Amino acid sequence: MVCDRCIAAVSTVIRNLGLTPVSIKLGIAKVKGELDAGKLAIMRKQLEDEGFMLLEDRQQQTVEKIKNTIVELVHYNEQRQSINLSTYLSEKMCTDYSSLSKTFSEYTQMTIEKYFILQRVERVKELLFYDELSISEIATKMNYSSVAYLSTQFKNITGMTPSQFKATNRKELKQLDKI
Numbered sequence: 001m002v003c004d005r006c007i008a009a010v011s012t013v014i015r016n017l018g019l020t021p022v023s024i025k026l027g028i029a030k031v032k033g034e035l036d037a038g039k040l041a042i043m044r045k046q047l048e049d050e051g052f053m054l055l056e057d058r059q060q061q062t063v064e065k066i067k068n069t070i071v072e073l074v075h076y077n078e079q080r081q082s083i084n085l086s087t088y089l090s091e092k093m094c095t096d097y098s099s100l101s102k103t104f105s106e107y108t109q110m111t112i113e114k115y116f117i118l119q120r121v122e123r124v125k126e127l128l129f130y131d132e133l134s135i136s137e138i139a140t141k142m143n144y145s146s147v148a149y150l151s152t153q154f155k156n157i158t159g160m161t162p163s164q165f166k167a168t169n170r171k172e173l174k175q176l177d178k179i
Contacts, residue, residue, distance in 0.1 A: 006052070013046045028065075063107045065093060066100055067115065074119040075126075082143060085116055121157040124150065128166045135162050 007024050014021045017039050020032040035043070044054045055061045069092050073083070086097040089112065093100060104112050120142060127138045136147050144150040154162050 009050045010047065010052065013043060013050060016046070017043055059103050059107060062093075062095075062100065062103050066104050066112060069093065070112075070116050070119055074116070074123050085113065117153060118157065121154055124154060124162065125158070125165065128162055131166070135166075138162070 010029050011021050011024050014024075014029060014031055019035070019039070022030040022032050024030075040054075047054050055064055066089060069089060070085075073088065086101075089100055090097045101112055104110075104115070108115065124138055124142060127133055127141070128135075133141065135150070139147045139150040142150065144153075151161050151163075154160075154165070158165060160168070
């Protein structure tokens with residue numbers, strides 16, 4: 001779950017099963033009481049119908065928590081300062097970074113750093129799409145050391161510079177959960 005509509009959809013599935021959600025936030029839903037096997041199977045099916053996946057495996061849950069933490073950092077944290085990603089994730093998840101990195105790489109076939117870069121580039125694309133900030137302002141907002149570094153990273157991922165992307169009509173934004 002990466003948006004308020006996702007949270008609302010999951011909440012609806014839970015309530016339709018006669019359960020009471022205790023908390024629903026990005027990637028995690030807690031319900032009041034016990035969930036028997038029958039309701040769990042129905043919930044799994046209904047969540048899949050809505051485009052979600054019920055994660056029961058501990059390692060899959062860890063990967064989703066890592067993704068959600070990075071999404072929150074890149075897309076929803078307006079107080080960006082120079083952050084060491086490995087330290088940030090270790091502190092947020094209360095787990096050694098090397099363990100997080102190994103689990104993430106095994107399940108996604110990409111490194112945490114690569115996922116972080118993909119998310120940053122997607123956020124830059126979003127900011128370019130809305131055309132409210134200059135590329136220089138975007139570089140500052142996204143905590144890039146320079147416009148040149150942002151441009152290099154952006155071109156490595158998209159095949160075009162931010163200026164080229166801004167000038168084209170191919171302003172395609174990806175859904176965050178599709179990255």
